[in-house]
Amino acid sequence: MTGVLTDFAGVGVHEAVQQRLEDFFADRISLASAYGDNYRLLWEAARSASSGGKMFRPALVAGVYRDLGGTDDDSALRIATAFELLHTAFLLHDDVIDRDLIRRGVPNLAGSFAADAAERGATDAAAATWGQASAILAGDLLIQAAQGFIARLDIAGPIRGELLDLFDGSIFVTAAGELADVSFSAGVRLPSLIDVMAMTEQKTASYSFEAPLKAGAILAGADQNTLTILGEFGRLVGVAFQLRDDQLGVFGDEGVTGKSVLNDLRNGKETPLIAHARSTSRWDEIAAVLGDPDLSETDGQVVRAVLEECGARTFVDGLIADHVSRAEALLAASTLPDTLSAHLRDVARHAVVRAA
Amino acid sequence: MTGVLTDFAGVGVHEAVQQRLEDFFADRISLASAYGDNYRLLWEAARSASSGGKMFRPALVAGVYRDLGGTDDDSALRIATAFELLHTAFLLHDDVIDRDLIRRGVPNLAGSFAADAAERGATDAAAATWGQASAILAGDLLIQAAQGFIARLDIAGPIRGELLDLFDGSIFVTAAGELADVSFSAGVRLPSLIDVMAMTEQKTASYSFEAPLKAGAILAGADQNTLTILGEFGRLVGVAFQLRDDQLGVFGDEGVTGKSVLNDLRNGKETPLIAHARSTSRWDEIAAVLGDPDLSETDGQVVRAVLEECGARTFVDGLIADHVSRAEALLAASTLPDTLSAHLRDVARHAVVRAA
Numbered sequence: 090m091t092g093v094l095t096d097f098a099g100v101g102v103h104e105a106v107q108q109r110l111e112d113f114f115a116d117r118i119s120l121a122s123a124y125g126d127n128y129r130l131l132w133e134a135a136r137s138a139s140s141g142g143k144m145f146r147p148a149l150v151a152g153v154y155r156d157l158g159g160t161d162d163d164s165a166l167r168i169a170t171a172f173e174l175l176h177t178a179f180l181l182h183d184d185v186i187d188r189d190l191i192r193r194g195v196p197n198l199a200g201s202f203a204a205d206a207a208e209r210g211a212t213d214a215a216a217a218t219w220g221q222a223s224a225i226l227a228g229d230l231l232i233q234a235a236q237g238f239i240a241r242l243d244i245a246g247p248i249r250g251e252l253l254d255l256f257d258g259s260i261f262v263t264a265a266g267e268l269a270d271v272s273f274s275a276g277v278r279l280p281s282l283i284d285v286m287a288m289t290e291q292k293t294a295s296y297s298f299e300a301p302l303k304a305g306a307i308l309a310g311a312d313q314n315t316l317t318i319l320g321e322f323g324r325l326v327g328v329a330f331q332l333r334d335d336q337l338g339v340f341g342d343e344g345v346t347g348k349s350v351l352n353d354l355r356n357g358k359e360t361p362l363i364a365h366a367r368s369t370s371r372w373d374e375i376a377a378v379l380g381d382p383d384l385s386e387t388d389g390q391v392v393r394a395v396l397e398e399c400g401a402r403t404f405v406d407g408l409i410a411d412h413v414s415r416a417e418a419l420l421a422a423s424t425l426p427d428t429l430s431a432h433l434r435d436v437a438r439h440a441v442v443r444a445a
Numbered sequence: 446m447t448g449v450l451t452d453f454a455g456v457g458v459h460e461a462v463q464q465r466l467e468d469f470f471a472d473r474i475s476l477a478s479a480y481g482d483n484y485r486l487l488w489e490a491a492r493s494a495s496s497g498g499k500m501f502r503p504a505l506v507a508g509v510y511r512d513l514g515g516t517d518d519d520s521a522l523r524i525a526t527a528f529e530l531l532h533t534a535f536l537l538h539d540d541v542i543d544r545d546l547i548r549r550g551v552p553n554l555a556g557s558f559a560a561d562a563a564e565r566g567a568t569d570a571a572a573a574t575w576g577q578a579s580a581i582l583a584g585d586l587l588i589q590a591a592q593g594f595i596a597r598l599d600i601a602g603p604i605r606g607e608l609l610d611l612f613d614g615s616i617f618v619t620a621a622g623e624l625a626d627v628s629f630s631a632g633v634r635l636p637s638l639i640d641v642m643a644m645t646e647q648k649t650a651s652y653s654f655e656a657p658l659k660a661g662a663i664l665a666g667a668d669q670n671t672l673t674i675l676g677e678f679g680r681l682v683g684v685a686f687q688l689r690d691d692q693l694g695v696f697g698d699e700g701v702t703g704k705s706v707l708n709d710l711r712n713g714k715e716t717p718l719i720a721h722a723r724s725t726s727r728w729d730e731i732a733a734v735l736g737d738p739d740l741s742e743t744d745g746q747v748v749r750a751v752l753e754e755c756g757a758r759t760f761v762d763g764l765i766a767d768h769v770s771r772a773e774a775l776l777a778a779s780t781l782p783d784t785l786s787a788h789l790r791d792v793a794r795h796a797v798v799r800a801a
Binding site: 124264 | 473480571579581586592597609620624632
């Protein structure tokens, strides 16, 4: 998942977290060198995988923390860094699970390691195994490192414990969503719209919105009401964000998003867009090509037209608007501090208007 | 990796850690039920994957801790549980990387999930993806849970920090060894005996011996000298243990080990046994069938005979004896407390004489 949430209170967080990531990877790369070229290259590739993102999760952590009057910037940035590393770890393993070799328009870790092995004379099968194994190990290392940033926080034990539980719970829910996602694509289970919406919330909203928002608040010592509202707000906006991401994956401008508008269709990705279309009389026209790895540009144009004509696109646009307006209503009805409310309204708006 | 190290000071630890694992999994399974049958089944399968092992890593942690006079049994058992979960996580991902669908004679997590999907009508490819994805996610969850047990220790901050660093370093080194192992099998690099010995130490000795021994000692407040000796002892015995495991994988009694003596040969597993054989004049006879997935019983007998005749088996037996005697000499030259020394001598002996 990618997204732009740039011009809010988190400006500056980007660079600070980038610096911490650089310090972390520089240390690991240096240590890895003692274990041979491959291991050093693995860590260098992990560093590349963690760069180039929009870093909106760190911005949410740090932004909420400051809005609530927090002053322990060091701890806030450690937590922010943890969420960014977790995100990279998920992307790495997500790509292995989906057998994707490309991310953000360039070969991903598995793709570049496989290509390198092939150049060095490995068979196709061996090269693929090498790429996959490398990406699995890199993801393992980053998940563990991410939690390590939380575990090492030099703060009061109970707050560290709450943050560990939050982080833990977020990984637990994300894995549930990922498993559901795979079960749909694997044909293990044909999903309803409700199933796909639940998967979206679990797979994206939890670790991308709900948990970062609550983490900033927990560190700031917020009360339970604030945490409850931030959690609900995060789930609503997170789902809207992912729905918008799904729309961009089919109807977006490739020049802006950097993502093919055919990939999701070729992979037969189950989204609310597809789940809705399945319930209409035009479904057969989509089913004929959905999930076909050779789906053509022309097929893509046909599917897009059908998705518009059958009402699926409008339906999902409505879902997005509905989620955002529920999030805004929640803010309006709450007694959150003004600075935080204003910030969150920005977050909700950006989740929807972004073009990439 | 499997092994028997039963009759030493750790008797009783097995049951205590088993209970903690049961509590942990009962909690997770209960929470997972809210996310659908598949997620509950995933956690149930993770519980199965973590049971049936010999649990010698927990026994090392708790044994050393008690030898050094430790009385905080609860913390010792938490750390012991962490190492057992980490072990299961490594096995899960190791099997994905090796594309193994069998472990301890029965379908592993990936194998049973794939079989289940196939029964429910998924294509072979989809079923395999489903199995792999499930095992990747289960491993992710257990790595993170393992570290969570360390992170939540209710002990002095600096000691918890030392334990986190130890755990972290152990995962770092194990991943390096795993990557090296894959690079050898993938033909990315043809390994020398030195390469394979280093891989063995990294992949097995670190997290299975060195780190559990040091963890018990750190919790007990041991001095730096004790940690240094335990570390070196753990590396030596850990390598001996893995070499013995490799021998059993080729020359063992299947009725006792429960492991096929053809698997390692069929997988073309790079071990010191194979690396030594490669340097002899009989190598071509082994190379002809090594790594052949259809390697027959008869081929296996021929390879075993050649491995004996070319001196590889004797060579590795010598390496094992050498590592154990170096470990024993280290103990003799050290000033470790008598109880600890006696315990460690038992550990070294069992690493070698075990038959399964």
